[in-house]
Amino acid sequence: MEHPVLTAIRRAAFTPLGWFAPSADDRVPGGASFVVLIGNAGPDMFRRFLRESGADGGLDAWTREAVSGLAADLGAGAVYPFDTDPPWPFLSWARRGGAGHVSPLGLNIHAVYGLWHAYRAALLFPVAFDLPPPSPGPYPCATCVARPCLSACPVGAFDGAGYDVAACATHLARAEGWTCMERGCLARHACPVGQGFAYAPAQAGFHMRAFRAAREEE
Incomplete structure (x- = not known):
């Protein structure tokens, strides 16, 4: 059975792309005990975005609104790849979270989704979950x-x-x-x-x- 947090993420039309318990070296803010990376893979998130914002809407603004609601429901905080300059180290977090490998293009390549996925947020939880670490699969x-x-x-x-x-x-x-x-x-x-x-x-x-x-x- 899938973990209820991962189920809630999918029901919100996002895809869980990796998770890990951070150390101080990971530069995760807020003293989080567990991080779940979420984003889009496949059409679900984009379809929800179109329904709620239309093709002329701003994806980053919509993401912030949609994820903040999801995070509140799950008792988590959230940070975004478009939040800061320099940005949060999402690709480093992807390595920690078992979310794939670095492709020759410099993009993350996922064992299932290939190059067709993107990180939209990291959910930061105050407690750790009993989730087995995901495997990035062979390179x-x-x-x-x-x-x-x-x-x-x-x-x-x-x-x-x-x-x-x-x-x-x-x-x-x-x-x-x-x-x-x-x-x-x-x-x-x-x-x-x-x-x-x-x-x-x-x-x-x-x-x-x-x-x-x-x-x-x-």
């Missing part, structure tokens, strides 16, 4: 000889050592970037892991437009 990129994710980007924004954000954003602003804008990141699509969780066009387009708009504001 899928270790046996992927071709590594198509590194060659799929039309402007070569990924080289295995870093991400050329400017090249990506410039491409999206041009007519030839239409496929990426409408379908989503082609490097992500090239990865064979978790293809069943790839974003539908509406969700992919929403995220790409938000990314381009954020770059234009800088």
Whole structure:
């Protein structure tokens, strides 16, 4: 039987993506005794967002409202990857929480969801839970000889050592970037892991437009 906290997270249309009991080295605020990372994987969270905010709504503001309600119901606090500058170390927490591995793109790759998931919050609990630590599974990129994710980007924004954000954003602003804008990141699509969780066009387009708009504001 699944733990009731994980069930409540799923009922709120979020996905539990990992959990751990933090140490002082983890930089978890508030003296929390247990951390559950939550986010989106598959369409449920985005569908709820569209119902409650519409396609023109702000995802970060909606996330804060939705997660704060969930956290209050569960007796937890919450922090967000968009909260601070520099941001909270969500990728380090993912390693601690058994939520996957670092892919050649620098993104977290999950054994089930592949590259098609994102962290939206960390729930911070004052007490620890009796939950077995999740396993990240074998590193899928270790046996992927071709590594198509590194060659799929039309402007070569990924080289295995870093991400050329400017090249990506410039491409999206041009007519030839239409496929990426409408379908989503082609490097992500090239990865064979978790293809069943790839974003539908509406969700992919929403995220790409938000990314381009954020770059234009800088």
